[in-house]
Amino acid sequence: MPQRKFLTIAEQVAAHLREEIRRGRWTVEMPGRLEVAAELGISDQTAETSLLQLEKEGILIPQGPGRRRRINLSSGAVATASLRVAILVGEPDDRRRSYLVEIKHELAEAGHSPFFTPWFMPELGMNVGAIVGRLKRTEADAWIVLSAARSLLEWFVAHEVPVFALFGHRRGLPVAGVGPDKPPAIAKATRRLIELGHRRIVLLALRAQRLPKPGASVQPFLDELVAHGLEISPYNLPDWEEDIDSFHECLESLFRLTPPTAIIVDEAGFFFATMQFLLNHRLRVPEDVSLICTDGDPHFNWCRPPIAHIHWDTAPVVRRALQWTANLARGKADVRQTLTKAEFIEGGTIGPASKL
Numbered sequence: 001m002p003q004r005k006f007l008t009i010a011e012q013v014a015a016h017l018r019e020e021i022r023r024g025r026w027t028v029e030m031p032g033r034l035e036v037a038a039e040l041g042i043s044d045q046t047a048e049t050s051l052l053q054l055e056k057e058g059i060l061i062p063q064g065p066g067r068r069r070r071i072n073l074s075s076g077a078v079a080t081a082s083l084r085v086a087i088l089v090g091e092p093d094d095r096r097r098s099y100l101v102e103i104k105h106e107l108a109e110a111g112h113s114p115f116f117t118p119w120f121m122p123e124l125g126m127n128v129g130a131i132v133g134r135l136k137r138t139e140a141d142a143w144i145v146l147s148a149a150r151s152l153l154e155w156f157v158a159h160e161v162p163v164f165a166l167f168g169h170r171r172g173l174p175v176a177g178v179g180p181d182k183p184p185a186i187a188k189a190t191r192r193l194i195e196l197g198h199r200r201i202v203l204l205a206l207r208a209q210r211l212p213k214p215g216a217s218v219q220p221f222l223d224e225l226v227a228h229g230l231e232i233s234p235y236n237l238p239d240w241e242e243d244i245d246s247f248h249e250c251l252e253s254l255f256r257l258t259p260p261t262a263i264i265v266d267e268a269g270f271f272f273a274t275m276q277f278l279l280n281h282r283l284r285v286p287e288d289v290s291l292i293c294t295d296g297d298p299h300f301n302w303c304r305p306p307i308a309h310i311h312w313d314t315a316p317v318v319r320r321a322l323q324w325t326a327n328l329a330r331g332k333a334d335v336r337q338t339l340t341k342a343e344f345i346e347g348g349t350i351g352p353a354s355k356l
Contacts (some may be wrong), residue, residue: 009042009046010046010049010050010053011050011053013036013040013042013046013047013050014050014051014053014054016040017030017036017050017051017054018054018057018059021054021059021071024330024331026071028070028071028332029068029069029070029071030051030054030060030068030069030070030071031068032068033047033048033051034047036050036051051069054069055069058072059071059072060072082111082112082113082329083112083113083141083142083325083328083329084112084113084115084139084140084141084142085107085112085113085114085115085140085141085142085143085144085325086114086115086116086117086138086140086142086143086144087100087103087104087114087115087116087117087143087144087145087146088116088117088120088121088143088144088145088146088148089116089117089120089121089146090120090121090122090146090147090242091120091122091269092120093269094146095116098298098314099314099317099318100146100166102314102318103144103318103321103322104116106318106322107322107325110322110325110326112325112329114144117134117138119134121148121152122241122242122243125241126149126207126241126242128149128151128152128155131152132152132155135161141162142162142163142164142325142328143156143161143162143163143164144163144164144166144321145164145165145166145168146166146167146168147166147167147168147206147208148163148165148168148169148170148208149168149169149207149208149211150168150169150170150173150208150212151212153165153168153169153170153173153175154173156175157173157174157175162328163175163176164176164177164178164321164324164325165177165178165179165337166178166179166317166321167179167180168208169208169209169215170337171215171216171337174335175335175337176320176324176334176335176336176337177337177338178316178317178320178321178337178338178339178340179317179339179340180310180312180317180339180340180341180342181312181339181340181341181342182216182217182294182310182312182342183216183217183219183220184220184342185310185342185343185344186217186218186220186221186264186294186310186344187220187221187223187224188344189264189292189308189310189344190220190221190224190225190264191224191228192344192346192350193262193264193290193292193350194224194225194228194230196262196290196350196351196352196353197352197353198261198262198290198353199230199261199353200235200258200259200260200261200262201225201230201236201260201261201262201264202235202236202237202238202254202260202262202263202264203218203221203236203237203263203264203266204238204240204247204250204263204264204265204266204270204274205217205218205237205266206242206266206267207241207242209266210237210239214237217294218237221236221237221264222236222237235254235258238250238253238254247270247273248273248277251274251277255281255283259289260289261288261289261290261353261354262289262290262291262292262350262353263289263290263291263292264291264292264293264294265291265292265293265294266293266294266295267293267294267295268293268295268296268297268299268300271291271293271297271307272299274291275291278291285349286348286349286350286351287351287354288354289354290308290349290350290351290353291307291308291349291350292308292309292310292344292349292350293307293308293309293310294309294310295309295310295312296309296310296311296312296345297309304348305347305348305349306345306347306348306349307347307348307349308344308345308346308347308348308349308350309344309345309347310342310343310344310345311342311343311344311345312340312341312342312343313340313341316338316340317340320338
């Protein structure tokens with residue numbers, strides 16, 4: 001008959017602490033031996049022996065004399081909840097964006113239940129009240145929101161609903177988020193247009209970047225115009241609703257009296273629509289109008305001449321969204337905002353200003 005092995009008190013305490021960590025009671029740092037001893041009614045030495053055992057297992061990481069041990073989040077002992085993660089986008093086509101597809105896939109691989117909402121912000125008129133109504137009726141533990149307006153992000157903050165902002169007007173708010181560091185690239189693109197003699201330059205930006213005040217990707221454009229002695233007006237940053245009719249009405253109005261010689265366009269879809277508009281009006285790019293897109297797109301690789309655009313890597317965006325979800329599942333607070341590198345790629349769709 002095999003001899004039965006009984007656990008020592010220290011081993012029993014280690015097993016208890018291991019289970020408490022797994023349940024998520026502690027997620028960042030472990031209490032010291034004195035706190036453990038006082039809570040469990042054991043000696044300081046027994047508590048220390050138990051903590052040393054968890055160190056050997058890799059669950060705890062020492063940080064030096066007098067400092068608490070750090071909990072190793074990759075040890076497998078830390079509890080992770082399965083979250084229902086709603087992904088809210090602007091348009092149906094957004095669901096095919098490579099980084100969103102990858103985020104959804106990786107979240108599912110991690111054991112979560114990600115899903116795209118069956119409704120979109122523009123179809124609700126970008127009305128925060130209407131959007132919030134849909135939010136409340138959607139069963140989700142966390143939200144990943146693409147290009148959200150500031151007022152919507154403020155609602156998430158006020159109601160303590162976990163949200164991760166992919167781009168959008170997020171700066172200065174206590175929400176986690178990620179996006180390309182576009183301001184320097186936008187400023188460089190604007191300067192280049194001015195160097196080429198352009199004075200009538202228009203930025204077709206999404207509402208979330210324009211309202212209630214110019215966002216981080218819009219302000220550098222306006223600042224560069226002012227720095228070069230150009231007066232700014234609604235002509236340079238026109239207002240338009242994010243629907244087809246409003247977009248084309250905006251373009252028609254721009255070319256009615258004082259046609260722009262250069263246009264910077266938010267997102268590839270609007271860029272291609274602008275190209276088609278110019279083609280229909282027998283305007284050449286870049287001979288008549290220079291065009292720059294504020295994003296890259298795989299379809300640009302098929303274009304000759306190359307499209308002038310702002311390039312940024314999507315991989316860090318995916319990693320940050322996954323990291324936030326993992327922290328949330330462990331009960332760890334995470335409101336860190338990060339920026340990825342972006343650069344202006346001068347393609348063949350810009351040239352000297354025309355005399356339109």
